Amino acid sequence: MTRLLLVSNSTLHGSGYLDHCAELIGQFLGRGVGRVLFIPFALRDRDAYAAQARARFAALGYQLDSLHEAADPRAAVQSAEAVFTGGGNTFRLLHQLYALDVLAPLRERVLSDMPYIGSSAGSNIAGLTIGTTNDMPIVEPPSFRALGLVPFNLNPHYLDPDPGSTHMGETREKRIEQFHEENPQPVVGLREGSLLRREGARLSLLGVTGARIFRQGQRPAEVPPGADLSELLA
Secondary structure, eight states: OOEEEEESOSBOTTSOBTGGGHHHHHHHHTTSOOEEEEEOTTSSOHHHHHHHHHHHHHHTTOEEEEGGGOSSHHHHHHHOSOEEEOOSOHHHHHHHHHHTTOHHHHHHHHHTTOOEEEETHHHHTTSSBSTTOOSOOSSOOSOSBOOOSSSSEEEETOOOOOTTOOOOSOOHHHHHHHHHTTOOSOEEEEOTTEEEEEETTEEEEEESSOEEEEOTTSOOEEEOTTOBOGGGGO
16 A cells, blocks of 8 residues: 655744644654654755764654665665655756666555655655656756656646736746646646645545646636545545
8 A cells, every 4th residue: 555645845834843733744644654754855064964864863762874874775775664755956966866776665565555755855756757857957867757655746836826926937837737738647736834644545635725737728726624635645
């Protein structure tokens, strides 16, 4: 049973690192997990990033190992009890996963019941591709193809159009519309403060801000917190 917790953002305005989703992380991992493998490659300073994540998960009662410290990254993934992939630049994250040749074993482990938590870039790579990330391509991965843990793409940090703005560039909605001119898969726009939880064939929208679902050739659909989105897994 595939188990996912895909968070839009790691820090919500007015709170600390992972504070807004800490309770949900604890519920998701439960007491059956003792150690979490952290994937820090979305940021450049991996030591500092790992220290931040290690302190936060320690406060939740979990020990944390960082993949950048592993002598054998593939073995670390294959033996992990659970994985948390942090946010940052999605292109850099995916590039390093390809470089270490851990993308395929990570996917296999998650599809074989290992719990996976992603935040921002870590949620982006759970989709079919990273084609709807907001990040700049500061490095070039071999492919945009990601983990494919869900049959759609994600857009974390989704921003609604501001009717009072004088900015003349494309809105986030317009950019996703352009994505659908070339790509068929749905896109889930996760506002900050929202997250997806998958338990096998059930997909739920959690958090406080809701999401927007984009499908090729259709008007975007607004979905509130608590919505059942299991149809997106079909």
